[in-house]
Amino acid sequence: MKPEPAMQVPLLDIDRLAIEAPGRDGAPLRLIDGVSLQLAPGRVLGLIGESGAGKSTLGLAALGVLRGGQRVASGEVRLAGQALGRLDPRAMRRLRGREVAYVAQSAAAAFNPAQRLIDQVTETALACGMSRADARARATGLFARLGLPDPERFGQRFPHQASGGQLQRAMTAMAMCAGPRLIVFDEPTTALDVTTQIEVLVAVRSAIREEGMAALYISHDLALVAQMADEIMVLRHGRMVEHGPVRQVIDAPKSPYTQALIGARGLVRTPRPAAPPILQIRGLDAAYGEMKVIGGLTLCVPEGGTLAVIGESGSGKSTLGRAICGLLPWSAGEIRFAGRPLSAGLRRRSRAELKEIQLIHQLPDLALNPRRSVGAAIGAALERFRGLRGRAAREETARLLAQVELDPGLAARLPGALSGGQKQRVCIARALAAEPRLIICDEVTSALDPLIAEGVLKLLSRLQAETGASYLFITHDFGAVASIADEVAVMRQGSLVASGPLAEVFAAPSDPYTAALLEAVPQLSPGWLDEIAARRSLPDTARKDHAV
Template structure:
């Protein structure tokens, strides 16, 4: 909105919170809600250095979908360490989600192997032992389609508790309550259905379900992209807090560089199925950049008047120079 609007109206719960010229709303907002909207994605996350052996190693992964004649992943090599976050970033079609499918066993690789806690994972999911399934969980982009609308929150979170640990009755209900407290919702939600939850609450339930398995690693596939900025911010902060408590590792798939800056310890930039830049967050986000990473970084919208005009002018000059 900072790039295309002359005036901005801020709404909350169907009511106008603040209204005025774009410059005033962006630079000198009066209301606390407006200030919160303008300042989102300013999470400060101290980059952690790798410790110990990697929990995940992708070695020379090449993969293609059945019936196609081309590889969608090409010699991908990345590692993820305990208690850390590896952000896999790139445009649509770059291979980010395909890499997640290979790791979870939904798409066996054509070449290469996946090492998890030092042992090689079976390429296809149905052949994997239950312990490997437990240790590697996934949170999806669309919480709506990841939950059965006919099941209560308690049933959804309780399924992995029963499947992996055999918990039943009061013991299971106590653990469900603990998990609801961890995601900052509370036991009052245990008998609610997904239709009674907001988008952010649904995603929190999906996080609790993943944590119920006590995994070593969670794949987060665009988990904030369908949420509004304030709610997404809350989800990122929750994930960081839970990581400190559980020492769980995240493979965080996203196209949003602001999210990467907020949560990543290391970054893999993907383009056309290849990793074109890989390293610690400070290394990847520091110049000199390759052309694609430079393009990604310069395309991250900023809450500044005239940002878009400056970007377009710079690219026009670079194009003329070439």
């Protein structure tokens, strides 16, 4: 039996911690502001919040790490009874890896490309004095436990020889190898596709339980945290907003912010009546050089409505967007826009055709020229497509900014002075400047925090009602699909697996791939991952020993 947490000395004890970093004008900036938490051995605490909430800063503080110029303003972090702030570097290093370990978001970047995985996984165990043979046996056992293929030989691979999901599991094995009592997981599955993510989640969770380790699980996705954690702490602007057992936080959130986070997942669109197509794609083939990306694709975008194209990375959905815009000439098939065939290449399209179809990119940071003011970026589109200059252009820019719910005064700013959500709104305004009939939205919300993304989705719906523009909405986020799409097309390896009205495809998926994708979408209900794991009847013993 696991003793009651309250009766033990906490493994991790963060006491009224405040961390400051030097701000832009010299005044210190509070990254963490008076956060306290206690974690008993074997417990998992989920840390949730938007970017900039201080989740990673707090996670790293548990390892005694402060990044670029940060300092502890007050309070302290105690790990296994030792105050980290008072340890010398050598003693600090002895704790890291042995008592507390870290799993990063991007395992692909976190592994040394020049060393075999086994050498990196066993490194801390060897430093603790474990024999080479024992360390390798331990690593192999962890590889097997985490469901990695061919555990005996998996470690012989170099990082570039393993997939993203495999590396994330290998990094978990690396963190566990020396048997630490606490592991900090910092957004470990954010960079993965949903189907890969669920495999990693199941494997990581059963490994945590079997090893009996405590964990800090950091994520911006409430549904994921609800699956992995025993308790949830919600952070915002460096302050604790809410803290409690998973059930309590999900079912009866106290703070308005947590309520909004839970509500952001519930946005549902009322479907529109079927409309004639504005964009028709028939038998499309597209390739990058020798590598064929799209083969024989056929689909339609309804006029004034939204077609969502869903698929995992590498399914060819962004390539489709590039082909429609004319950025990637296709090799076979036909694309008709408003009944007329489009030329494959950008150069052979008329200015009117270019004006009608606009593209919004995934990363607004890269889509906006950092040296060009917001007004100049929008003004260039106004001049090119509508011949507006001078005062007329300035007035139209102000109107567009107001339309995307931004202060028209932002026109004079450079993109660097804006937040991520504001930048994406500027990109939307720039697309609207051309008065297009079709807007291709390529993963426009995937780089944004949930509440910001919800705002952008609402904005897009409203703009559609106002302007009558049609959307081709490319995404891997199923929540976004439900809130914006009329019709859905599911892509896999460059071809169509399922398509039709949203309700039909989602309610009763006719093909196994769509069903698997839908099943892998994290649900808020805390028992969801257990059900999935049970249904898949994994070869491990995930649930047998919850209380080691």
